[in-house]
Amino acid sequence: KPEKTSIRHTLKSIKQDGKIVDPGFDFLGFNIRSYPVGKHHSGNTGGKHPRIIGFKTIIKPSKKKILAHHEAIKEVIKANKKAPQAALIARLNPIIRGWCNYYRTVASKETFSSEAHILWNMLRAWTVSRKKKKTTLNKALRKYFSNGKHGLWTFQTKDCVLYHHAETEIRRHQLVKPEASPYDGNWTYWSIHTRCIYWDTK
Template sequence: MRAQGKAAPQAALINKLNPIIKGWCNYNRTVVSKEIFGELDMYLWEITERWAKRRHPNKTKRWVYQKYWKAEGSQQWNFMDAKGAKLTRHSETEIVRHVKVKGTASPMGGNLVYWSKRLRKSPNISTRVLKLMGSQKGKCGHCGRLFIDGDKWEVDHILPKSLGGKDRYDNLQLLHDYCHHQKTRIDGSQSSRTRKRDRETEEPDEVKVSRPVLKTNRAGDSLV
């Protein structure tokens, strides 16, 4: 751990490491084994133990362990602060294996339900997107069509944040990217400057279109 990490309080260290651990595990959970995750947990134990002992060089091991590690459920040694902030373990991540496509199935075959369910099992989708996709039964919150492999999606605030909407699940929905663009044009989340710019981009400049072009001869006299 870097010097600033050694001086940081336990909660700050946990908040710093957890997103890194979760992101790495989610990205690699299709290509690693439980043994690898277990080895990484052991390595994490060693570096957090060194971190704790270095902060309290004059305290006993028992005192250090009681201060920084706590039992929770069946797990006896959790790097956890007094308020319950806990360091994520690599081994808590579920291993997901790639599932082969059934037979000669193809997205062009029309079985969109199959491809939508397959998409929701993809290991490379974030937890938030998976939760929204599950609550929406795999359908876009705007057009109602199923999400399938190859689609692009965006998380949308039902009530825009610019209008007071909160960043909570009950105010979030998953939309196709093009559906999201359509929605933001009419729900007040686009700034007036952006809407004005869009209109100027889409509407031809009538003055420039109707303006006549004057032809001149070599003497500079107008020919029109």
């Protein structure tokens, strides 16, 4: 459909319909964009005689989906203002894990770190909203945060711990060799690539 189709350049800004369009594009919640880099970080054309292309294409979570994730977490925290800490953790963990698992195969390390910090501030506000008038902020925080797997400020109870975005391990997809075939009998090679196959078309 024309309304769902547009031309984008991953490296440069272009003019389209009288407007300047920024480089890169969003697709299925990911932002795909190329960045100019030096020869030591540049991508190449591949093949027997690879040529340095002077840029590197990076895939990240899109800003739209990051903001949507913020809203989802905010709604859960808001809905559980008076709920026990364990109940809040139980509702947040599946949301955080699911979102992180979706983006764990791309350049998400900085995003995960940033999200962990934003979530900490949200939970700090949640703690403040429950604080009694005569209770100091530090004492209120210590009621819900303690030393654990994420350091001194781990949001946890005796039986459950909040999952951190930043603890998600980045796992890159391995490209399938262009000469490989699922019918070549190399079961050892294909056992690694059966879950998700990406063909290298260079």
